Amino acid sequence: MALALLQRPNGIGHHAVATQPLRVRLRLIGQMEAWTLEEESIVPIGRKTRALLAILALSTPRPMLRGKLAELLWSRRHEDQARASLRQEIHRLLEALNPAGANILNIQRDHLMLRPGTVWVDVEEIMRATPARPAALSLLDGELLEDLDGIDGAFDAWLAAERERLRDRARELAEAVLREQTEPDTVVAAAQQLLAIDKSHEGSWRALMRAYADRGERGMAIQAYERCRLVLADQLDAQPSEETQALLADIRVAAPRASGQPLSRPAIPPAPLDPGAAAIRSPNARHDRPHERIGDSVAPVPERGRARPRIGGLPMTLVGSAQDDAHLGTALAEEITAALARFQSLNVVASGALTRLAGPGRDDAVVRRSAGVDFLLEGTLQRSATRARASLRLTDLRAGNEVIWVRRFDGDAADLLALQDEISDAAAAEGEQEAMAATARRALARAPGEASAQTLTLCATASLGRLEPATVAQTGSLLRQAIVLDPECGEAHATLVLWTILQLEQGRAADTDAAIAEAERAAECAVSLDPHDAAALTIAGYVRVQLLNRPDDALAMYERALRLNPHLALAWNFSGLAHACLGNAAEAERRLSRYKALTPNAPLAFFLDTTLVLAALLRRDHAAAVGLGREVAEMNPAFSGACKPYLAALGHLDRREDADVVRRRLLRLEPQFSVRRYLAQTGLAEEADRLHVAEGLRRAGVME
16 A cells, blocks of 8 residues: 555645646655656765755745754754755755756755655655545554664754654544444454554554454454553553453453444543653654653563663763864764664664763663663773774663673774774674673573563574574474464564574474475565564575575565665675575675674574685685684584585595594484485575585585
């Protein structure tokens, strides 16, 4: 439906009195997209240029004063400097819009505006939708301008208000649609649409529970309650209301009803808005509210309800001469926050929201209680005339302020932007990795009876690297339990794919075809549940490369994943494997180098670094493959995957004694391994590469 709306710009609610012909289609929900009518992308490159276009689009048909634009985008600069910067951005915007072939910008001495009728905007369609014509709601499949957080404090405040305005309008419209439904099937569809806009809308959860019960699906109704409970705990730090709990009790004890005998169904009220509740919204806007006000008290979050960790970054502390560059500490914190916000696994608190808590004598317990932060990222920045140094640390506030990650960065003081990029990339990639690992360890220690689907998935994730048969079986069981408990838990489906891949790499799957089919289904499910989840897209791409022998099909998925999250080391690794399989050695090496730079100590390095061994083997650098293979194979002696390219490299070097040792170990782990079995399972597309690996295995003594 969303695609249809985009392809019919003169459809729903289009201005009948437009004075100019339509020239551009502008998508602001999610990451900004802009096309001419000839399908040419004209998205501006610079973030400030995109922000300028967004402000003008959301203000149409009202003109925007130049002074207001300068204030929103350069609030910390002197007025003259801000206006000069605005003039440059206007010029860049004109260049970006030039392929549309029309004068879309109306530029006056004191103000700017987009000429009415020349630009179709998705947000405008949603704002004009009605309960009788609600189709535009399907356009709301992401956060407004999700890639433009952190540009400027004033712009962030403006963007937060625009996001709230859009959510309020969409929620109001979806509530009106839901109130008009009477049949269980239409109630289910309308309730699910409202929950896609506001997952914490308790009235919608009750409507969904009643509709399932009216259809005789009491199990689905009870499962809807469980999902409601988990969402409220995660997003509002609250439990279901007495009304919702009473409805659950009614459903549990009610006898099956004949058609036409529904549960009592009161009108669906709008979700209550609590202007007094302190809310810190993350840049990826998962509606984080660290506390819910109940009267004058604040209800703390139950530990078992918190699956996604909440992470925040403080402005860098400036040391020595770096104090002369006060903006650097704030800018670096904002860049790191924006990078962390790319990860779907995290709830991210904007650095500006924590600044007031970062003064002298800071109490980390207060930081955790006030902002709901689980992990705190902070550090120091110092510079000399020629060198700059940044030291970062990540603290687990839920584990007695334990420091779980530290790293130091050194760079050229004359190129601070390059150093800033290096720091934000590594801090995001490794910070997410360490935060999720700590959260998984905490989940593993909880009682099974308290586990949600997300907690079960975290427990399974913490156990993925343990390849003892009993642990492997338990890990698979946890993931299947998570999917039964919440079929819409995309993390569970994606992790099940990784678990299945590890079993196939080990030759442990009882039925290879069935395991591949299960992995394919789980990957498709993870992507369909969240098409903007870079990790899900990456894992689905791996299925196409290694399990379905279709590396070409995976490249587009990897590119989309890296656009969504360029800090995702897994995507760089798996895309490097795809290029290696296709014979693109140089590109494979570039991507694998990027993977190692982002996460030099990945939790599943014994599995992921196997790609490095294979890439060296395919470029015929057998000595490098042997060196890497020895190192990777020792990371996890229970994993057989790394032994295969390692053994082939030893064969090509005629190192028979070493090959005998590795071959015996491989066959002990995977007794049925053979050259033919390897060729049947590999994703290598080039026949010369397949023959090269096979010949190395034969020389190493592997049976045909």
